[in-house]
Amino acid sequence: MFTLGACPTAAHAFGEDNDHTSPGPSGGASGNTLNAGATATSVTVEQVAGGKSGTSGKGLAPVDPNWKPPACWYEPVATSKQVKAATDQLKKTPNENLVPVTPSLSWGQQLMVDTFEKDKSPSDGIKSYKNFNLGKDGKFWRGVVNPDMEDDPEAYNCQEILFWQDAGVLPKIANAPTPKVLASYAYDKIKVPDTKVELKPEATSKVNLPTWVWLDKGTFEDVKVRAELPGTGLWAETTAKPVALHLEPGTGDATTFPASGDCKINDDGSIGTPYTKGSSKQDPPCGIAYLRATDGTPFQMKASLTWEISWEGSGGTGGDLPNGTFDGTQAIDVEEVQSVNR
Template structure:
């Protein structure tokens, strides 16, 4: 499986994976895909027989490799290993198709389900998918593409910056273009199967880091504006007004700053080959910022 196109994403140290809001949803741990033509498999076995190269076995599952004797018996001479096994003659030379093998998702290689794709290296005719569990259908590619989405760190603009004042609102916003729609396209070469998964930012949730605060809006959920921004930038003269997106701290920090958590919710959809498409669980990514809050200073005369 191959990611062939990424648009609107980000890279570097600030690039992070989304966390699905549904704790029970997981991207695929493994799948099957084509790995060798008959000619390639025969050539690999010939190299093994002659002791050429560094390989001493050929992988027939994600965790199992066979030496030349087993490969010759099974894929050249047609000797099945057990009842019900498929058998092959002369590596299927002359047939139109490829040998397929299970592949483990590198992001989930420690998941026990990563080794569910343990069917021995098998034949699949060209222009068709195997009718087995963990076949790389468009929805599987869409979930894999979801797993490859990278989004920027979530750090909101604040005013006042660095230090807030008790009972005075702190404005929060994200400028247009800070968080763009992200698309990841994955496809299985040579099969015509593909999927494109899109992550679209839809809201910002603010958690003040203390119960001695209130948020704007009251539920702390700031929607994305039509131009892609969130909230409204603070301008001089608005300090006593309620911000469309922000926080009002009711108690000063006592040496230890409050930890403001800002979470962007991303709506996930996909479309794929054969007119397929659907939604996937929303994703989130959290960022934290330290906030110091001071008491209003007054002078007695």
């Protein structure tokens, strides 16, 4: 008789990313990635430029609602010696500490021995190995579920049984890791600064007189995140560049400048134009005119910054990903006055 079991998914490992904790000892290959849970990935993610101060800890929202990062991929998880050690442990404790061979399936003693030691395939389409491929240069690979997408129906599409890849050779199968996979995965790890704009007047505006809105150049800089899959030579850097600001007054009784509420980035990296004395009655290139006063409850002006996303990766690869947005709200009080001197 042989034993099957569901692969545990409670333990997490996430390389050098602090979003997830590392797994404790598990099974025969105590503590290594072979016996880690389905979401244990070796991919490392680091924000290497921009957005390091004043970040909210939140990521970007893709403009395209249908876009999403990869739900799963394959990566190296164990050496020949580690697979042998896990199998040897099963011989000592049959039917315990099953070895995960896919994100959702674990094998017991007989299947591990027959498949990885005795070169007896358990069924058509499953590759078998003699003596765990000991002495060969390479690693066994397995599917990994994106830790942030465990509930996605596509998260368990990477169901190839634990398989061997020679060193320096990437698998040629669906959901194999690529620089674009890493770039897309890094998309969700981008942390941008809170979107807080400069205002004049700052907190209290006047009915029918424009509130000027702007962002000084250098306030927002490009943000770059690097993702790597160790042992494969694969890497990608995903860059977010601010390109536009959209204003929503927080009430229908207001006029935006421009009428669309979309304020573009200037050539010097700034947005809008800072208010200067004597400009109170001019239409700002970026701003809002409120048409009625608040009654003790401030309007919640929302400023949404659009970030253009591009990436480059190993092997001279690169391209674009859907733009992302990040917004913030600022309270605006509006007073009714007869005349104002600024």
